[in-house]
Amino acid sequence: MDPRITQLAEMLVRDAIALKKDENILIETTDTPADLSVALIRAVSKAGGRPFLTHHRSAVNRVLLQNASDAQLKIAAEHDLAFMKNMQAYLSIRGSDNFVELSDVPEDRTFANRTIRHPVLDWRVNKTRWCVLRWPTPSMAQGAGMSTEAFEDFYFKACLADYPAMQKAAKALVDLMNKTNKVRLVAPDTDLSFSIQNIPAVPCCGTMNIPDGEVYTAPVRESVNGVIHYNTPTLYEGKKFENTRLVFKDGKIVEATSSNTEAMNAIFDTDKGARYIGEFAIGFNPFVLHPMCDILFDEKIAGSIHFTPGRCYEDAYNGNQSAIHWDLVLIMRPEYGGGEIYFDDRLIRKDGIFVIPELDALNPDKLGAAK
Incomplete structure (x- = not known):
């Protein structure tokens, strides 16, 4: 494992979230490698917390949204809100194989998802200690006009600032x-x-x-x-x-x-x-x-x-x-x-x-x- 991944995971749990013993933390990852999830679970366990992890794929989320009914979105939001209410902390790390993966999701579906899930977002932002960050991917490097290796170096330097x-x-x-x-x-x-x-x-x-x-x-x-x-x-x-x-x-x-x-x-x-x-x-x-x-x-x-x-x-x-x-x-x-x-x-x-x-x-x- 790249030692910078371990360093980042420990900084996020120890400093950014300041996780305490016996606290629950929901970790949501999207388009990220298994090494990152492993490092985060180890960091949470080291701090004495209880990790809960869900992993998403942008391409899968796209198809779910394209075909989701309002009733389906409501069931998912109610489930996620009930789960979130058991969390003291929240950490989301979002990679992206394609930044515009959701560009062809119909506007009425993105609007419905945005409004129906608002209570989940509101609880997470205002009732948990939270931290959100990206994960370096070739598409991000492309957006920055950099090689993948150079972008990864920049990413860890920026994320691990003083x-x-x-x-x-x-x-x-x-x-x-x-x-x-x-x-x-x-x-x-x-x-x-x-x-x-x-x-x-x-x-x-x-x-x-x-x-x-x-x-x-x-x-x-x-x-x-x-x-x-x-x-x-x-x-x-x-x-x-x-x-x-x-x-x-x-x-x-x-x-x-x-x-x-x-x-x-x-x-x-x-x-x-x-x-x-x-x-x-x-x-x-x-x-x-x-x-x-x-x-x-x-x-x-x-x-x-x-x-x-x-x-x-x-x-x-x-x-x-x-x-x-x-x-x-x-x-x-x-x-x-x-x-x-x-x-x-x-x-x-x-x-x-x-x-x-x-x-x-x-x-x-x-x-x-x-x-």
Whole structure:
């Protein structure tokens, strides 16, 4: 077994999940090797926990969804919710032999699955200690424009970053965001303003998603006004979207265009909350610099923000509820057009680099990235 697999499994169980003796943990794997499952079960057992594991194949899930009735989806969701209620922790590792495997699942089936399974997702996110990450596959390497071997090296470096140092450096950003009222984002075809007053800022430095490296909060729900033009491609339910541009008025998305405008607006019409924002976050993982159409990596890109239509988190609660949570990313480094972040009219980051002394420790050269 590759020793990096063992190292990753032990870090996930010991640090990211912080599993305790006699706790139950559901491990869900998709398109991943047996070595990973073995390493995770051993790590959980070493910690004194009780592992429960389910393994999925994307190609099988596709056929199930294509042929599933609402009644069938409801039975599965009720079963999964009852099972999830017995878990104290949840870990999901998702590989993909084909990123767009679900692209030809009928929209009415993806919509039904999304809404019927919402209670399962809601319980998992808000009632368990959870961590979600990808598994490196040739298709991921392709998306990153790298050889499989080079991508695996990058993957383990990014996932096994120095999270204690990152956590220490992020404290100043958390403190500043907790004191901030107005945020303004400026970039090419982007000028967006909103308030984050009295909504907590939450650091993510080696816990809920791996690779990690962000601080998130949420806008005051009706405070968002202006336009944002995301420059990072995204996948949602097997469909790819590029050049996404959203116009907001009093918090609501009133205009949405992209390379697939019709499908995008269908997603935003899932429910009332889908056209409002549930998360605003600043990314700073020093090893993740370029998009690969994988949100668990792309949202951590150094010099990026993500501004997320849909459900908010309970620990950064702005009241928005939805069956969707769609992290859309804007990279603000010079090679992607640059950009600025202002807190209460004070410039705090320019072209992806924090420019005030108290946040300098979060810049890539301070967090261990190669110069």
